[in-house]
Amino acid sequence: MPHTPRPIIGVPCLVGIAFFARNDPWFPRIYGNVISYLQAIEAAGGAPLLIHLTTNDDVLERLYQQINGVLLAGGEDIDPACYGAPRHPKLGVPDPVQDAIEIKLTRWALRDGKPVLAICRGIQLLNVALGGTLYQDIPSEVEGALNHNESTDREDMTYLAHPISIESNSRLADLFGATEALVNTLHHQALRDVAPALRVTARAPDGIIEAVEAVTPGWVVGVQCHPEMLWNQRDSRWARVFQGFVEAAGMRVER
Structure with a gap:
């Protein structure tokens, strides 16, 4: 039986400081990302490839050509100038450099039909890349909003803070096998004006957008929660979302 190669999933890096440098300002910054994303991709049958934040378009395009899908991970607030x-x-x-690189990768992937899974900051970046806007601070901009940082406040990324309602005619509902779920919540920003190329597929009880998908048939799913912390601990149904994403990326692997 021929071996099916794992699809390569590009994961843009975050900027950090090496732990052994004790945050010394003279020590060079490092690129990386949270291991939970990489483990979720591996478990779903993919091979994660970290993409460093290069401003060299030739290098970035070369890395992009190697990948079959893009995972946009959580991270810092997006510059509203975007x-x-x-x-x-x-x-x-x-981080304007990260914003610019992720927007570029997202637009390339959508142009070429490569699957995109966008998580937390990722769903916000996806919306911005397509022309949408954000609430920059939910507590001060959304009257009556839930505490969308409750899992952060509890210092428990797996804490299921509130329910979401999922549209029954959505890819997310098909993969998840349900139209309701309890999710963790670790964010103070959220989608405001939704880009025309996206449709809302899940909301929290206060109306905050919790998931979007492309209006076209391509595999594009964004979620506001952090399923990479839930699929192997609190709710195994999220593993199906990662599997669906990786399988879609696998359709693009050259054999």
């Missing part, structure tokens, strides 16, 4: 808004006083510290 969607033409002034900075809110509660905005975190954005």
Whole structure:
């Protein structure tokens, strides 16, 4: 039986400081990402490839050509300059280089029909890349909102803080096998104006958008929660979402 190669999933890096440097300002910054994303991709049958934040378009395009799908992970707030808004006083510290690179990778993937799974910051980046906007700080901009940082406040990334309602005619509902779920929540920003190329497929009880998908048939799913912390601990149904993503990317592997 011929061996089926694992599809390669590109995961843009975050910027950090090596732990052994004790945050010394003279020590070079490092690129990486949270291991939970990589483990979820591996378990689903994919091979994660970290993409460093290079400003060299030739290098970035070469890396992009090697991948079969893109996972947009969580991270820092997106610079509101990306969607033409002034900075809110509660905005975190954005990384314009990461924003620009992820927007470029996202647009390339959508242009070429490569599957995209967008998580937390990722769903926000996906929306911005397609022309949408964000709430920069839910507590101060959305009256009556739930505490969408409750899992953070509890210092438990697996804490299931609130329910979401999932549209029955969505890819997410098909993969998840349900139209309701309890999710973790670790964010203070959220989608505001949804890009025309996306449709809302899940919401929290306060109306905050919890999932989107492309209006076209391509495999594009964004979720506001962190399923990479849930699939092998609190709710194994999220493993189906990673599997569906990797399987779609596998359809693009050259044999």
